[in-house]
Amino acid sequence: MGRASGVGGRRFDEGDRVLVLNPESGGGRDTDDVRALAAGRGFAVREAEGAAVVDAARAAAEDGASLVVACGGDGTASGVVNGIAAADAFDEVAFAVVPGGTGNNFAGNVGIEGVEHAFEVIEAGEERRIDLGRATFTDADGTADERLFLNSCVAGLTADASERTSADLKRRYGPFAYVATTLGAVPTYESLPLKVEGPGDGDPWRGDALCVFIGNARGFPRGGSVRLTQANVEDGLLEVALVSDASALELAGEELLRRLFRGETANIELRSLPSVTVTTEGEPIRFSLDGEMVGAERLDVGALPRTLRVRVGERYVPDPSG
Template identity: 30%
Template sequence: MKAARDAQSVAVVINAGARLGAVTADQAVDMLRNAGLPITAVHKIQSGTDLALTLERVMAENHDLVVVGGGDGTVSFAAGRLAGTGTVLGVLPLGTANDLARTLEIPSTLPAACAALADGKVVDIDLGRVNGQPFLNVASVGLSVGVTETLSPRLKRRLGPLAYVVAAVRAYARHQPFQARLEFPGGDHPAIELENLLQVAVGNGKHYGGGNAVSPTAGIDDHTLDIYAIPGARLREHVRIARLLKDGSFVERSDVHHATTQRVLLVTDPPMPVNLDGEIATVTPADFTVERNAVHVVVPQNSTAAVLDG
């Protein structure tokens, strides 16, 4: 299958608990049907448990395209289930940050996203894993965990993407610096001991945190992980770093550690929670790996984010 229009059977799974899921679910299905996609099953889910059970059912039904509507956490979980199966993933950005959609150059409005999906091409992208758990954008330890813990559903519904800024300010005020060790089992880098840290992040994709870039060269089809570590510092230095987050050029600063690899082990003492695409799903020690071309996904015809080469 090289295009969405080649699909013979399409299932739609929408997280009705996502920021835009409840109000747009029926509209999305109608738009996709009107665009010519042969939708044979529609599921509206409310929780992670619902999502896991629904995906098992959908996979057993042998659809060749599964369209998932929700935020980055929902889509990443689905990608982990579809990885390596040959079933194609379609993405409707119905969450708050929608960073995967940004990376794949999927339009942000529902009508445009549905049109791009129905007319889209199939490419393959890499899938990151940490302790076996899937992520598409970024997995991280430190400040981002505090941001996720502060981001209540109510705050996201009220403020949309601005909720990330509010949550970041609140989490920064409470943050406690930490120590970490980075080990590279492949031998491509020496082990690194780091102290007084604000955040360590490992990126599989390009964007995270509502539009920030992991690095200027990061991509979701480059078969590598981008790692960065931001040290603790005075507020004014962190403000300077924050100004460079959108294009990822902060990794070029001398006080920011940056490396690319295919596998890295992050060790902290004591163990710390790990944020995967906005969901806290595991703890350190964290073993990060990348699965090359693991997920087939529909992107707009003019997207340059990835190619079909797996």
Template identity: 30%
Template sequence: MRVKVIINPAAGKPEPILSVLNDAFAPAGIDWGVDITHKSGDGVAAARRAADEGYDLIGAYGGDGSVSEVVSGLAEGGPPILLLPGGTGNALAADLGIPPGLAEAAALAVGEAGEVRRVDVGRSGKQWFVLRLTTGFEADMVSAATQQMKDRFGWLAYAFSGLMAISDAPTATYRITVDGAEVECEGLAALVANSAMVGVSSLRIAADVDVSDGLLDVVVVQRADLPGLIGGAADAAQGQQSRIMSRWRGKEIHVETTPPQAVLADGEDAGMTPVDVTVVPGAVGVLVPKRAV
């Protein structure tokens, strides 16, 4: 088997990446190599190049942004992805039950330890996303979580930046169409989620959000007062839908806002609202721990 591992050297974990990977791959006779990313877009190009060169498996070492780039490069065809958690959030890996340790995650490529699970991907124009598309204060929160904050505080960087974003978040009017049905509401943020994980510890949007169900979950955050935030956090910790959110599900989504808001797709600039979003069911394969029979 031939494996190409795409590594983001700016990811948040200080560890001997090559040594750990060699200890996992070499005894199994795996022919492996690496590509190093240096700037935005390098992961997309490296994934496409590895697919064109006929690699059997493409590893993604880094955080959620690194994973998103590899997914984007393979969303229109390519081999399965080996997620190697190395960043701050590692939301998709957590959602799929992939071990957080590099050695344990790499071991999924060896023998019969792993199996391929098909995972949906969202699309908005030319932008792909595997976690979520965001507007409003959540987009501000992701943008505000600097690399320095992530290096110092880990996943708490998102919590800190979230509190800063909420403190002066303006209310917007959201007009949303989900598979032809229209709704309108006031809120602080809207997101179109493929994954349940919010990137903060093990908190989930809701227990029934599934990356393989062929649907996207549309969420509007409507409250940010202290009682609502405390109650909403308690709901999320129990895997329940937060009481400060309204939610709809569908395959084709249109979002308009007054005033217009910035849009991020897995943390990357995706323009301004209005925005149209669709789901591509089972677009990529991801190696996950084999389920017990």
């Protein structure tokens, strides 16, 4: 069997490099180019969307792939990572991403500038170990489920916000697009009664909250910006932002976001924590996990330090604050 070059002098058997392609991401505009580039580099291409992305990535890892690439948006990338996790293969399988979705936030965080550049990084880019976020959500009956995430988990959003949020708004503002959509549709939005606590927190925060942002690769906007920033994704910590007391807001869309993050309408508390627990003191929590809407009575989130082996581009900065 022929062999192909890999990162850092490592060589791959043809066929042990798998690309999981979501043909629906980004309207499918780049799928033909991706298939051609993948075929020219010895990738086996497996098409999947929705929950099938996790199954496809798990099967690839269990079949002996040493590199599994996600082609799609942030949801596809997250699905592939969860598939590698389901195969218990983080030490054996490296990960890479080809931006094919609407927002492609994670790809931008790790220095990927486009489809062709992504394949260049796969061949010659540096491999880093980065953190993952692990979210465990528990229903009222005690049933618990666990999922990993790359970018962020945002608690405090309505159930249908994901469906009602435009692709353009999601591309520009990430998970906060759901906040704008929710509040724009409900002129007298009622904040959520939540309890938020970190490890060993003897005095947890209790009160009404608009949302709780928990970032892994994405950081909370600062300085009046409404765009998320890159977080340090190798420090073993989560960026936690609590946006409190957002009742009776009557603004919508971008203007709401601009005023919100300038501190004109809400109190924002920022922390860096290895883990955080969010508990509802009212209705079940709705949250966006890398763009997927989920509901729970309790949310436990922790960082998994330097768990994922990922190929990064030249513009990737491990510590953006430095």
